[in-house]
Amino acid sequence: MNGQIMINIWINEERFEKMREAGLSGMAQDMLAGMKVTRVKVSEKQKDILLSEFPMAKFDSSTTGTIELLPRKVKDEIFNLCLEKKSTGEDVIEAFILRVRNGRT
Amino acid sequence: MKLTGHGGKEVVERILPGGMAGSIISDMPELEVDTQTAHECIDIGYGFLSPLDGFMGSEEVDSVCEEMSLPDGTLWSIPITLEANDDTIRKKGFREGDEILLTYHRKPLAIMKTGEVFQLDADRVAGKIYGTSDPKHPGVRRTVSRKGKSISGKVILVGEPEFQPPFDRFWLTPRNHFSLYRDKGWEHVVAHQTRNVPHTAHEWPMKYCWFAANEDLSVEVPHTGVLVNAVIGEKRNGDYIDEAIILGQAELANAGYFRKDTFAVSFTLWDMRYAGPREAVHHAIMRTNLGCTHHMFGRDHAGVGDFYKPYDAHSLLKQVREQLNIKPVFMMENWFCPICSEVTSSGLCDHAATAQNFSGTLLRSMLIDGVQPTRQVMRPEVFQTVQAASDTYGFGSPFVTDSYLQNRGNVFKLADPRKEVSP
Numbered sequence: 001m002n003g004q005i006m007i008n009i010w011i012n013e014e015r016f017e018k019m020r021e022a023g024l025s026g027m028a029q030d031m032l033a034g035m036k037v038t039r040v041k042v043s044e045k046q047k048d049i050l051l052s053e054f055p056m057a058k059f060d061s062s063t064t065g066t067i068e069l070l071p072r073k074v075k076d077e078i079f080n081l082c083l084e085k086k087s088t089g090e091d092v093i094e095a096f097i098l099r100v101r102n103g104r105t
Numbered sequence: 106m107k108l109t110g111h112g113g114k115e116v117v118e119r120i121l122p123g124g125m126a127g128s129i130i131s132d133m134p135e136l137e138v139d140t141q142t143a144h145e146c147i148d149i150g151y152g153f154l155s156p157l158d159g160f161m162g163s164e165e166v167d168s169v170c171e172e173m174s175l176p177d178g179t180l181w182s183i184p185i186t187l188e189a190n191d192d193t194i195r196k197k198g199f200r201e202g203d204e205i206l207l208t209y210h211r212k213p214l215a216i217m218k219t220g221e222v223f224q225l226d227a228d229r230v231a232g233k234i235y236g237t238s239d240p241k242h243p244g245v246r247r248t249v250s251r252k253g254k255s256i257s258g259k260v261i262l263v264g265e266p267e268f269q270p271p272f273d274r275f276w277l278t279p280r281n282h283f284s285l286y287r288d289k290g291w292e293h294v295v296a297h298q299t300r301n302v303p304h305t306a307h308e309w310p311m312k313y314c315w316f317a318a319n320e321d322l323s324v325e326v327p328h329t330g331v332l333v334n335a336v337i338g339e340k341r342n343g344d345y346i347d348e349a350i351i352l353g354q355a356e357l358a359n360a361g362y363f364r365k366d367t368f369a370v371s372f373t374l375w376d377m378r379y380a381g382p383r384e385a386v387h388h389a390i391m392r393t394n395l396g397c398t399h400h401m402f403g404r405d406h407a408g409v410g411d412f413y414k415p416y417d418a419h420s421l422l423k424q425v426r427e428q429l430n431i432k433p434v435f436m437m438e439n440w441f442c443p444i445c446s447e448v449t450s451s452g453l454c455d456h457a458a459t460a461q462n463f464s465g466t467l468l469r470s471m472l473i474d475g476v477q478p479t480r481q482v483m484r485p486e487v488f489q490t491v492q493a494a495s496d497t498y499g500f501g502s503p504f505v506t507d508s509y510l511q512n513r514g515n516v517f518k519l520a521d522p523r524k525e526v527s528p
Contacts, residue, residue, distance in 0.1 A: 008467075010476040032461045033305070033441040033448075033481035035471065056506075058343075060466055068470055069343065069504075075474050 005047050005059070006066045007093075009079050011036040022083045038088055040078055042067060046093045053100055108152070108283050110394040111430060112179040116152035116279045119261045121216070126263040126522035130213055133206040134197050136256075140339055141247075142187050143209040144374035147517075148391075149185075150215065150262035151278040153373055155394045160187040162221040162257035170233035173383070173425070180428040182386040183378060184230060187217075190253035194222060199256065206263075212519035213263045220257035227251065235380050235412070242412055243341075244378035266517035271498075272337070275351050276517075277371040282332070282395040289366060291330040293318045295399035295434060296392035298406070299335050300377070302345050302353035302472075302491050302503065304483045306439040306463035308362060309448040310401060314434045315367065318399040327367045332397060333357075337516060338376035340505045343469075347516065348498040349491045360486035371395075374516075381406070381413035382421035386429075389422065393431045403436045439463065441481065448481070472503050 011019065011028045016036060019025045028036040042050070050067060051057055057070045077099070081092045110116035121129070138146070148154045156179060161169070166184045168176045175181045187207075189199075199205060203219045231245045232238050240246055268276040277285060286294055295318035297311050311331050319329040333354045337347050351372060358368040373391055378384050384407035392400050406418040415438075422433045437452040440460040451457065463482075471478050477488050491503050500508040 008470055010471050010474045012476045015476075030443070030461075032463065032467060033443075034479035035482055063464070064466055066466070066470075068466055069473060072473060072475050 004065065005042040005044065006039040006064075007042055007070065007075070007078060008037045008039055008064075008066050009075055009082070011038055015079065018083055022086055024082065024086060024088075027082075027088050038079075038082065039066075040082060040088045040092055041090050042093050043090050046090060046097060049097055050093070053097075108280060108396070109430075110152065110155040110279065110396075111390045112156055112428075113430060114156040114179075116155045116394050117158075118152055118278070118280065119150045119158060119259075120265060121261055121263050123264075124522075126213065127524075130206045130216065130263055131523055133204055133216070134199070135206045135208050136189055136193065136197065136199075136217075137208050137211065138187065138214065140209075141376040142207070143214055144338060144376060145185055145187075146207060146209075146215040146260050146262065147266060147374055149260050151280075153279060153375075153391055153394055154185060155279070157181075157185055159217065159220070159259035160255070160257050161185055163223045163225075163255075165257075166225065166230065166255075170230055173386070180386065180390070180425055182383040182390070183234060183380060184225075186225060186251075186255045187257075188225070188251040188253050188255050194254055194256070205256075205258075207260070209519060212521050213523065214519055215260045215262050217256070217258040217260045220259075222254050222256050225251075225255045234378070234383055236382075237412055239412075241410070242379065243409060244380050244384075247376070247378065264520055264522055266519055268517045269515050271348055271352055272372065272516050275335075275355070275371050277395075279394050279396070282371065282397075285369060286330065286396055289330055289369070290326065290328060292322055293320065293329040293399060294332050294397045295329070295401060296388075296395070296397040296431075297331060297333045297401050298388050298392075299333060299354065300345065300350065301465075302349050302483075303333075303357055303487055304463060304468055304478070305448045305481060306441070308357060308484070310403065310436050310439060310450075311363075313450070314399070314401045314436070317434045318432075327364070329367065331363065331368050332392075332395070333368070333370045334392060334395065334397075335370070335372040336375045336377060337372045338374060340510065342505050342507070342510070344505045345503060346494065346499040346505055346509055346513075349494040349503045352494050353487050353491050356487045356490040357484070360484060362484055377407065379407060379409035379412075381408040382418045385418035385422055386425060389429050389431050389433065393429070397431055399432045399434050401436060402433050404438050469504070 027038050031037040108116040169181050169184045205217050207215045227249045231248045235244050295314045322328040355370045358365050389400050404415045419435045442454045442456050444456045495503040
């Protein structure tokens with residue numbers, strides 16, 4: 001863990017094809033036995049907002065430095081925003097939080 | 106058939122013969138017990154905790170804490186006690202020699218002949234058993250939270266619990282386990298303790314341990330089996346739901362990843378203490394009472410957080426090896442090696458720099474995202490079974506949620522023999 005907070009989004013074949021079409025396939029990393037993941041950056045402030053909006057989620061501070069147990073639909077929405085913005089940076093989470101606050105997710 | 110269990114002692118069932126309970130219990134004072142105690146009553150009644158025939162008194166607790174043995178010298182690592190609050194004991198006036206009806210969900214469970222009523226020094230017990238009094242340790246919290254006084258006494262079940270689907274297909278008493286091995290022709294049985302749905306880093310060690318446990322038995326016809334013995338007990342948010350665990354494990358044989366004549370799935374009612382080394386010894390004892398000859402012990406067996414070193418459990422098991430009637434099979438860390446292209450052990454593979462670790466967190470996150478893992482991570486049939494169990498039993502989740510805790514089906518039900526007695 002290098003201090004950067006992340007959200008892992010698992011990439012299956014269908015999602016990998018969408019990433020390839022968006023020119024983002026290079027952002028998918030091999031993680032485990034053929035499973036790929038794209039890692040979306042989260043700022044400290046964004047982490048606190050996400051944990052407050054989705055109380056079932058947990059921040060794994062000791063091992064992976066990732067936010068886990070986010071609902072599936074949240075992860076789906078974040079993945080779609082990655083495609084839309086062609087990014088896996090904090091701007092994706094900024095846009096997601098805005099949508100949550102506007103009641104669009 | 107004589108069933109030889111832990112300490113070389115016979116495994117004895119302690120259950121009232123059918124039809125007798127109604128008249129015996131009708132006027133007994135009652136004590137409602139919690140889930141942990143109900144599980145332990147059933148375990149004692151069937152012999153999972155042999156040679157225990159009841160809840161421990163202060164001398165036994167002291168002996169377990171200080172010597173890791175029962176007063177007669179038999180190896181024992183975890184105190185088994187029954188707690189009741191002071192008000193209840195005072196109001197009911199329980200005294201030594203009284204027979205009490207233990208009830209669970211207001212249904213008769215067991216008769217206990219009261220022995221000693223004593224004050225358990227929970228902080229001292231926690232320190233001895235868990236090696237810490239840190240309240241962050243879930244076992245410490247469990248022990249310290251059991252307020253009131255402890256009551257010792259021999260127990261006898263008033264009837265047999267009725268296990269509900271899907272658990273009824275996997276419920277085997279110690280006697281049933283011994284019969285199963287005889288029917289399958291197993292001379293050696295290696296136990297796999299689990300609270301997980303199986304991924305390939307569980308499956309591969311089970312296969313490795315099948316070879317290890319087979320030792321020098323002939324292989325033309327299998328004489329060795331793998332027994333997956335799931336632990337079913339108190340659940341916490343985020344744990345796998347029990348139904349997904351047991352059905353997912355069974356799917357390994359249904360889908361042919363194990364032959365049906367070398368693999369079986371059952372469960373034990375037990376509330377994990379996460380006591381690391383001492384709990385590993387306890388697991389060895391319970392599986393001895395199921396007739397197993399070998400037991401798998403992985404890295405950080407029954408540990409939690411950073412409370413124990415990865416191989417502390419192995420060290421303690423080696424220290425008490427002569428007192429165990431079961432042979433531990435020790436395993437190192439497993440990983441997926443992209444160069445070997447297989448799940449392997451850190452004791453065999455020399456590609457540590459590129460090893461990919463199976464972490465519970467990663468697997469959890471795949472299942473929550475609903476993204477089907479590759480077959481090198483989780484067998485597709487297991488994944489489908491877990492997803493189906495989520496829909497059928499888990500309110501849409503393979504993990505324990507508030508909805509599951511509040512609304513899940515019963516693992517077992519108790520009949521009320523008092524209703525069978527004519528007024």
